[in-house]
Amino acid sequence: MTPAPLPLVPPPAFRLGAFLWKLVLTPGAALSGTVAPALRAALGPHLPPAGVEAVLALLCFVAMSGFVTVTALVLTLAERKVAAFFQNRKGPNRVGPWGLLQPIADVVKLLQKEDTVPRAADRPVFLLAPFMAMAATYMVLAVLPFDRGLAVTDLDLGVLYITAVSGLGVLSILMAGWASANKYSLLGGLRSAAQIVSYELSPALVVLSVVLFSGTLSVQGIVERQAAGWNLWAMGPMGVVGMLIYLTAGTAEINRAPFDLPEAESELTAGYHTEYSGMRFSMFQLAEFMNMFVVAALTATLFLGGWQPLGPLAALHIPGYLWFFGKSGAMVFVIMWFRWTFPRVRVDQLMTLEWKILLPLSFLNLIGVALWTALGMK
Amino acid sequence: MGLREVLLAVFAFGALAFALAVVSTRNTVYAALEFVAHLLCLAALYCLLDAPLLGVLQVMVYAGAIMVLFLFAVMMLDIQETGRESAFQGPGQVAGALLLAALLFALLVFGADRFPAAALAPAAAPGAPGVGADNVVRVARALFERGALVFEAVGVLLLTAVVAVMVMAKRRLEN
């Protein structure tokens, strides 16, 4: 796939724009799919294969933690700016231009906070819980396809891996809730865990329908199959329903408003992370923000074609990772929008929504996709 | 000894160590968490032995679902009431446990030959790319072509479980 020259010559007013565009395009082309082979070729003669892969894994981690740090900072600011936008106010605007440096100030502040552990708390479990939350999120990021050939690893069981590893996050919440020696934390943790496990079912079924339609369990493979058309419409009505189910259940699975019952401050103070402070608290926040990104990115990957361009816009040669981040960003915005549109639901409404509406609906959706593919309507 | 063997040894040792920790820890929540670690070691072993489907399902079902259930149960019980005494009570218990372990080991050693492993062995060379997808296809064939009847029986078993759960839980609620 060598990029053909732009079909249109931009008018003079867009020259600067075109120049900036090129600045973005060039490192993108270098990033996608050329870094790893080049490194392998360079290191190959000096190290055993396992050593080469070890170096690559470490580099991947460095890149990924840079990515996580930037994304988390952007998301914390975006959360406040979007909230401000919906409430017709300015949002953070004191630190740096338009408050852009606000998240950095927040990090500096959090780093200086005391790391308190309540005396009655179960120390080892209390200290380990935030790590568990962070690890589960990071490990899911390892298979996200940012672009063609650009992922930490492309597992051929990627979809199953995501379901399995993201399911481990619930353990961290139970650990935190139990170890805090606080009734509200424990109740919040149990509630949160019940909510998360319930809302793991319908996304799993929706993912199944996508797997059935694409015929592969690899996340990259699913994106590749969407070259002709995004699953959103390629799957017929089931694509739209599936995406709605996935986005709703995903929002509930990450405990975000309007499904933020585990943190319902009016009844449970702050739920399972009431007793956490400083960096350990921010680990939970980091995991939560990254989970929001993961849900948005997976929605984009499964239904909106991931890094694939939109039909005729392929002629623009926008790099795949920009498509990926654009779509994920749009989904993040939708999830933030939910928060300011719907009031918090009650626990019984929450459970009814999953067990009586989303779960049967996703079953029907799966059967619909099975028939759709069996009838050869694809 | 290649990388694979080293990793296998590391995880086998980890699995054993955590399993021992599970049975010797008094605190039930700790034991449950150690069990999670044990299961993760097992999952890594499965992956290294070219059964990645089993490895991933191990994490998904055992670590992600069954252990959540265990933790719910353990956390809802009054934790102070349990675990006063040591997990091992007297030499008789230890001897019994060792005897059972030896029996199980013998069963595995002599039974391994009889298991039709060829059906599930990957077609490609061990560890070749695509082994994951191949593994899934082979498990699926074994499950749905030769074992279709057993599979339906599993469905009935799950139905029984649903009914049992409802009967037990609802009786409690009504009282």
Place this chain on the structure above:
Amino acid sequence: MAFTVTVMGLLIFAAAVAANFAGMILTSTILGPKRRNSVKDQPFECGSLPVGPTHTRFHIRFYLTAILFLIFDIEVVFLYPFITILRPELGVTGLWIMGAFLAVLVFGLAYEWRRGGMEWD
């Protein structure tokens, strides 16, 4: 060998996450104050003194949700390998096999629904 290397890559990745976590905690331990007092040691229960034991018994419905999740999760797990060979190999026969399996489970779901297992009461 390739898959072993993938496993190893993921392990190194996980180890790096652990190192990152340790680094962040260490930084905050160095930078942050360490002043304990009796109020900080107490659980924060909205300013009132904690009453009664913390680890009390909780409602059975949490357990019920978890066990129902487990049952349906196992069902989903069976569906994954099924889906991969449905179109290339099983075809219509496969639909009958899975149809029977799902019918049994839908029956279970209906029973649960009727008995009120889905009510959070």
